[in-house]
Structure formats: structure tokens, C-alpha cells
Amino acid sequence: MLARVIVPGVGSLCLGEVSTPRLDRFVQSVLADKGYATAKLTRSVLSGICGWLVRRGALATNPVRDLTPLELDRDRTARALSIEELHAWLALLDASPFARRHDLPELARFMLATGLRLGEVLGVTWADVDISKGTVAVRRTIVRVKGQGLVAKRVKSCVSERGLLLPSWSSSCSVPGGSDSVLSRGRSSQTPAVVGGTAATWARRSARCVVVRTSSG
Numbered sequence: 001m002l003a004r005v006i007v008p009g010v011g012s013l014c015l016g017e018v019s020t021p022r023l024d025r026f027v028q029s030v031l032a033d034k035g036y037a038t039a040k041l042t043r044s045v046l047s048g049i050c051g052w053l054v055r056r057g058a059l060a061t062n063p064v065r066d067l068t069p070l071e072l073d074r075d076r077t078a079r080a081l082s083i084e085e086l087h088a089w090l091a092l093l094d095a096s097p098f099a100r101r102h103d104l105p106e107l108a109r110f111m112l113a114t115g116l117r118l119g120e121v122l123g124v125t126w127a128d129v130d131i132s133k134g135t136v137a138v139r140r141t142i143v144r145v146k147g148q149g150l151v152a153k154r155v156k157s158c159v160s161e162r163g164l165l166l167p168s169w170s171s172s173c174s175v176p177g178g179s180d181s182v183l184s185r186g187r188s189s190q191t192p193a194v195v196g197g198t199a200a201t202w203a204r205r206s207a208r209c210v211v212v213r214t215s216s217g
Helices: 002-010 020-034 036-055 083-095 097-101 104-114 118-122 199-207
Strands: 135-138 140-145 149-154 162-165
Touching: 002 020, 002 036, 020 036, 083 097, 083 104, 097 104, 104 118, 118 140
Parallel strands: none
Antiparallel strands: 135 162, 140 149
8 A cells, every 4th residue: 555555746855845735635536536445444553654754753743634535436336237247147156167166157157046145055054055946045145254264144034044046047957058057066965064264165065065056138
């Protein structure tokens, strides 16, 4: 952050030039150019630096305290992928040996079928799936715990614990295009509570419990 944003922007200022108006213009420019998250971090780093200078007697007050409050642009909304973008993305995954080795094409399709968060998707086992009814129960999520690795935990609330209807293309025995269908492969109702290693390793192991294949066309 210092080398990439702060030093190029205000690193040449002398102590007498470090003022609230000058820093306010800088932080607002970061907000406009790089977004809310970067501007918020920039402000925090500047506040820490100026606070240290106050404690050393180099500044009388911390000029960052009176900067204009940062406002998140709440008019920005998430954009869904277009059909063309979706097909292109799935095609890239299908063509990648690395992605196939880690079951990412199946993982991506299951996320598309359910709209679940990544941790919730990785927490699904065959015990949560009823193919005859075309439903999946969301009961747990996978989180990384320091010193333990990836841990399966119950979802946060009763509202988060829910049942979902699967779209027909993800649970039918026949999918147009001739590709593998269904929630396929080995069915294991057992999910380890703690899995070491990388997220990709967990994705591979979990996806073998519940995966989806369908044509991208």
C-alpha cells in the first residue's frame, strides 16, 4: 500500500504540507480511481503514520481525523454473467487440465445450479442430496481455521440452513448434448470435519461427493 499508493501520492510532502485539506483531496482521488476498499485502507495507513508523527512531536494533531467520511457507492450492483460469458468461462474450465484435475468444472456448475457460496457448496455431501425430489439441503459450510486447516461448521443461523430445489439440468438422468449427467460419481455420506492442505485439495475431495456435469452449450 505504501509503495503502490501512498508514496506516489503524498510521499514527497514535507511535514508542514501534511494538512487535512491536502490529505482529503488525496484520499478522495484514491476513492474515485481505485474504489472504496483501497481508499479505506489508504486512510487507515495514513492515520497510523500521522498518529505516529503526533506521538513523536512532529505533528500537533492527526490531520486524518477530520477527513471527509468515505461512502461506499451503494448504487453499484453485482452484474450477472451473460450467457456468452458463462459458456466461455465453462469452456475454459473444461479445457484446463489443472481445472479438471481439481474438479473445478463440476464445482462451478454446482454453484451455478444452487447459487450457494463457495463454502456452502464444499460442505454438501450425498447425505444432503435427494435426487428423486431434486433437492439439496444446506447444513454446513467450510471455513479455514488457523492451526487446523479447513473445518466443516454448521451454517450461522436457522435461516442459512435451508433446502433448495435443483434445476432440471443438474439432476436429470439425461442432459441435452450427450455429456455426463446427474449428480454423479462416488456417493459418500461421510464428510471429514477437518481437512488439511489447500482449498483446492478440499474442493477435489468434496466435489467427489456431489458433482454436476452438463454441456456448456
